[in-house]
Amino acid sequence: MASLPFSSSLLFFFSAAFLGSHSVSHAQLTTNFYSTSCPLALTSIQAVVTAAVLVDPRMGASLVRLHFHDCFVNGCDASVLLDASPSIATEKTAAPNNNSLRGFEVIDTIKTSLELLCPGVVSCADILAVAARDSVVVLGGPTWSVFLGRRDSLTANQNGANTDLPAPFFSLTQLNASFAKKQLSFRDMVALSGAHTFGRARCAFFRDHLSESNIDPAFAATLRPTCSNSSADDNNLANLDVSTPNAFDSAYYTNLLNRRGLLHSDQELFNGGAADAIVRTYSTNPSSFFTDFANAMIKMGNISPLTGTSGQIRRNCRTVN
């Protein structure tokens, strides 16, 4: 035991120096952020995500959406995870999120295991970024190295969740503006929308699109039984990707070519505008979609992170310490 402090600090020195020289950095975030402070962090997150998706394939989609809704509101700072309290106006009940966001229990399970493994080290914001990547991978999509080192916010922004998240009734111009506001390009917007290759949406969000002119009538007819004009149907679910609902693939874009987008905003990407060419490319060349999606996820994950001594590492993702 006497030699352990020496050898372990030597090991720490060499591994830190080795990994440091091979780290890739993106703004202030790095891919090897936890390699010495919590070397098993990524493996543990992956294990929980894989198990959760095995039980419920939709969970992969829900976890990807959580990261998106985190990043677009005050940056990727886990603000979306904070529960309501006297000092927190939670984002969870904002219009795009209320009765809609899922996966909070999976994030709790991950956090609990990481607090046992490396107390106070891994941020909730980073857990969201890694869980999103792992969800895409386990359902057949591309992989990428996740940039890490985000810290967790002390506040939430309910108003921001109502104003900064794109809405399903948006036009192509409005969709572009909403992503441009987050420094994401038109192409990033088209690629990130490909996350609608899995997951579900509620009737209230696609009902009006069923009566529009740019939808395949046969496709619309299959949806009307679950989404009539009665508000009793508001919460009925349909697959965002009608052809391969639980797989991360490029079928979303092929559906758009066939006017089988579920949301008005989906079909805006193939409706005679500037996105048409990109949709065609992604449909015929899935690997170009995978490459662009992975790069756009890294860009989205880099929106205004808290780093250094800003924010905190929450012990419980639902509350500030």
Ligand code: HEM
């Ligand atoms: C382009 C603008 C976007 C709009 C207008 C939009 C809108 C929506 C809406 C209305 C739903 C259904 C919510 C419900 O019925 O409760 C949904 C679901 C979903 N969205 Fe988006 N979204 C957009 C972009 C994105 C992006 C960038 C991502 C991720 C990178 C994403 C990932 C998802 C996923 C995976 C689901 C299904 C979630 C589940 O089944 O739990 N969306 N989106």
Ligand SMILES: *[C@@H]1O[C@H](CO)[C@@H](O)[C@H](O)[C@H]1NC(C)=O
């Ligand atoms: C959220 O949904 C619940 C019903 O599930 C509703 O009672 C509540 O008013 C909604 N909150 C907001 C802020 O719309």
Ligand SMILES: *[C@@H]1O[C@H](CO)[C@@H](O)[C@H](O)[C@H]1NC(C)=O
């Ligand atoms: C998207 O918005 C950006 C920023 O306003 C603008 O420069 C660009 O031309 C827009 N792209 C399209 C295709 O509308």
Ligand SMILES: *[C@@H]1O[C@H](CO)[C@@H](O)[C@H](O)[C@H]1NC(C)=O
């Ligand atoms: C539902 O309402 C829309 C718009 O108000 C209308 O065009 C459509 O025909 C209605 N559909 C049914 C099945 O009643």
